[in-house]
Amino acid sequence: MAKGERRVLLVLGDYVEDYEAMVPFQALQAYGVSVDVVCPGKKAGDICRTAIHQLSPAHQTYSESRGHNFALNATFDDIEFNKYDGLIIPGGRAPEYLSLDVLVLELVRKFSHS
DSSP states (O other): OOTTOOEEEEEOOTTEEHHHHHHHHHHHHHTTOEEEEEOTTOOTTOEEEEEEEEEETTTTEEEEEEEEEEEOOSOGGGOOGGGOSEEEOOOBSHHHHHTTOHHHHHHHHHHHHO
């Protein structure tokens, strides 16, 4: 990492909300921030499925449909948390599952105490 370069870690989970993953990823990159995208148990080059939630007025609820295959660009097991300036855990159903992962909880604790 070059001196002064900003780096953010984006942790995805099972069926992450498409927009909540794609928007920060693309926006941060547009500002020159390096974004590493990981998912527990997966390696760089693997994919993480996303979901799109849309309001269905006729049913007064949200519908969920398949989104994109989000390509991971880093390996979760290789993370060195001290190399990152920020941590993002997007919404959808993913945080529910990620909150059960001991390694993700440990990572969040490290960020919150650094």
